Amino acid sequence: MKRIITIHILLIFSITISAQKKYKRADDLFSKMWYIQAAKEYETVIDEGDNSIEVLQKAGDAYYFNTDMENAFKWYDKLISEYPNEVNPEYIFRYAHSLEGLGEYKLAKKWMKKFANKTKTNDPRAAKYAQEEVTIEDILDIEPQFVLRNLSINTEYSDFGPMYYRDSLVYASAIDSSYYHERKYRWNEQPFLNLYLGKMNTLENDVIKSENFSETINTKYHEATVSFSVDNNKVYFTRNNFDGDLGRDEEGINHLKLYSAILEEDRKGNQIWTDIKELPFNGEDYSVGHPAVSPDGKQLYFVSDMPGSIGATDVFVVDILDNDEYSKPRNLGNQINTYGREMFPYITEERLYFASDGHLGLGGLDVFESNYVVNNYFETPVNLGSPLNSKLDDFGFIIREDKNTGFVCSNRKQGKGDDDIYSFERIPVEKCVQNVYGYVSNNKTGERITNVKVALFSSGGEQIQETITDVNGDYNFVTPIDCDEKYKVIAQKQGYSANDKEFKTARQTGKTEVPLGLDTVSELIVEENGLLKIKIGIIYFDLDKSFIRNDAAIELNKIVLLMTQYPNMVIKIESHTDSRSPDDYNLALSDRRAKSTREYIISQGIESSRIESAIGYGETQLINNCGNENPCSEADHQLNRRSEFIITKM
Known part of the structure; x- marks a missing residue:
């Protein structure tokens, strides 16, 4: 793009012009942007023995701003060789670009990374030029989409x-x-x-x-x-x-x-x-x-x-x-x-x-x-790859997207003179898409979690789709997304701390698996059969009694503390017995114990409205086969003597 610089290079100076008497003429020419003449003058100054950092910079710039990358490389190379520690990072950037202009991509990549390392805290280009995500090789590997034709009206000058x-x-x-x-x-x-x-x-x-x-x-x-x-x-x-x-x-x-x-x-x-x-x-x-x-x-x-x-x-x-x-x-x-x-x-x-x-x-x-x-x-800009782009300047792109035809400008050496206009036909390539799927599990137990809300977001924060995990904790987004792009999934469920994971899709059409793990908001909270429960130690009652013993109070105070920490939490209390007494007796006893438990929690400052219910179920919900007709050990009977605290709202 040598000659379009005549209409835009006025904008690109970042290095201050500092004239010195011994090369004032060169500086005067440079300041007027008469780069062809300025380059010759700087080279004369260098031939006379002035290899100062300022002169080498400007000699390189006079060619760089005129897109003569071969000569720009010559002087930038000398600059960096002689002043490796003093050189401004911007000249490392230009040096890398001059290498690209010569097609030396492997070496250019090395110097781009050096530029990124020197400027990583204060130059937004650093992240891109570090090439930790997209590399020069990735751009070189882009499938060609364009067929170019040099226009008849191009001249030896700039068009x-x-x-x-x-x-x-x-x-x-x-x-x-x-x-x-x-x-x-x-x-x-x-x-x-x-x-x-x-x-x-x-x-x-x-x-x-x-x-x-x-x-x-x-x-x-x-x-x-x-x-x-x-x-x-x-x-x-x-x-x-x-x-x-x-x-x-x-x-x-x-x-x-x-x-x-x-x-x-x-x-x-x-x-x-x-x-x-x-x-x-x-x-x-x-x-x-x-x-x-x-x-x-x-x-x-x-x-x-x-x-x-x-x-x-x-x-x-x-x-x-x-x-x-x-x-x-x-x-x-x-x-x-x-x-x-x-x-x-x-x-x-x-x-x-x-x-x-x-x-x-x-x-x-x-x-x-x-x-x-x-x-x-x-969204994040995407390089359109070769042959539309080349090792020199490519710009001025316009297109009629409904026809996939348009025009672009370039100063590539295959042209008729300077900047040339090329017509192009864009050949549609099969869009590379990915589908995202995965599962959500408990980080502590590994158990899959059902009914988790999972949302998919673009790198810019736009929500693309939302779904719910099934009975196996699996999820699947049906909306296809782009290949080789960054996305994020966020998983949320009541009683769990939300978790998110950033990922990048593969570069080929296919599927990307993104598993997620969740932790409950407290170690006391567990999920069993799709229900969130507060797990504390066993609540012991005296034989045939329902009052709260001191050892039971210690455990129930854990529930009080948890409900204080989460003021929107609502629970229901269920009390159960084993099968070793008459059914009616067990039902009545468990109900008294459930309500006694409820009254204790309320007495410790928890509002009554936050306990949805307190019901005894006797021996109607045994968790094993220790019914009336089946002999069982004391340990097996103990499994059925339990109080459960089920979270209905957080």
């Missing part, structure tokens, strides 16, 4: 920034027309950019003829990257800060601005673009450019380094209001924007496409897509 307009294509070009023959931009010794209208040959997926887009919009300086209102009667375009002459800030930099124009008929019936005006959120000290109108015409996305930017250039959005008014710009946030460059947004009803060198890619700017969720929230 880029396509946008649909009715049945045509508007784009920017530095084509060396006779009118602008003498005006060259010193950045790269090319003519200034203007907007052109190309006729599309849809049968061949090509653009075969072009003409000047607008005599009223094109000036003697840069115009590029446009977007249109839904009715095509309003255009937004990028231009130098120009009002008869170039406006510059205190450092002499001419920034970019967004402008709009309206399509009207003149007296002769010709349609012309008129009423050209600046958008109100432009600034004199920062750049604004690369517009993209949303499909419903209600929002305008753009790129800027305005205050509030995260990195070198960020994607912002404003609401398009009535009467040529706009809302305050909103940064799309760090899901999209990084400390690097995010540029050339294009928005459809379902996705945002943009170019970035801050997200992990194959070199230079890569094209990414991010699914739109709601309220300008976007």
Whole structure:
């Protein structure tokens, strides 16, 4: 993307220019962004013996900003070799990118990790470039989805920034027309950019003829990257800060601005673009450019380094209001924007496409897509892989998703000259999906837990589906989810502490098992046959008696304490006997004991409403075969003499 830099590199400086007398001319050229001349001057300074860190940095930068990665690598390599401890981490980042530009991905990965280690606490790019999740190899392995074709209208100069307009294509070009023959931009010794209208040959997926887009919009300086209102009667375009002459800030930099124009008929019936005006959120000290109108015409996305930017250039959005008014710009946030460059947004009803060198890619700017969720929230961007992306700059992606056709720009070496526009056909690949299943068990006993609510969430916190575990503690989500993505499941059930688990799906279509373990909120709480119960020591009563003994009170106080800790807890009390006395006698005795137990708990400060019932069941619910006719040991009979405290509400 060497030459599109003429319309956006104004935005990307993070290293302060510090001129020194002995190479003042080189610095002056560099500060004006005349990089071809500046590079030659810096090399002359180096040949004369100045190998200072500042000169080596700028020599590399002069080539890096002009996307000459071979020469950028040459000077960055010397910089890092001679100043391994002093070098700014940003130059490790650029060094890694220059290696990618040469196709040295294995070595680039090593230096990306070094960059991540040096900046892990203060640079959001570090997590991506550490490559603990997605690696360069993963991106290289992406199944090819695009077939590209170099357009007929490309020239030896810079051609880029396509946008649909009715049945045509508007784009920017530095084509060396006779009118602008003498005006060259010193950045790269090319003519200034203007907007052109190309006729599309849809049968061949090509653009075969072009003409000047607008005599009223094109000036003697840069115009590029446009977007249109839904009715095509309003255009937004990028231009130098120009009002008869170039406006510059205190450092002499001419920034970019967004402008709009309206399509009207003149007296002769010709349609012309008129009423050209600046958008109100432009600034004199920062750049604004690369517009993209949303499909419903209600929002305008753009790129800027305005205050509030995260990195070198960020994607912002404003609401398009009535009467040529706009809302305050909103940064799309760090899901999209990084400390690097995010540029050339294009928005459809379902996705945002943009170019970035801050997200992990194959070199230079890569094209990414991010699914739109709601309220300008976007999912994690996905690299679109090769051959759409290359080891150099790939950007300016637009698409008609219903036809799977579109255009993209690149300065890859197979082109006709500089930046070229390519048409593409996107070949749909079978969507890779995963289904999530698993089970929930008790962490302490290993017993499977039924009726657990299990919910599946995206990495952004959006709930995808909710289900309940079956009688075996198993669950299964029927909604398929994406491969190679992060998700989270959360399991909840009354009486248990909620638990969640993050996981990443496999890279192939299939199933992902996610087991979960739960702990009850107290060691006294257990689940038996689907019922939550409070388990304490045996409550002993004297023979034929129902009053609460001291040893029984000690155990019942554990229930009092637990119910105090959980003020919403409601229980019911069940008392049982063995079978060694008459049935009616056992029923009456157990009922007295249940109610005596209830009264004791109430006497210790627990509200009566929190004890749902207190009932004796005598020998009607034996838990073994020790009935009236069956001889049993004392230990077996003891199992039936029990008090149970069942939790009905927490």
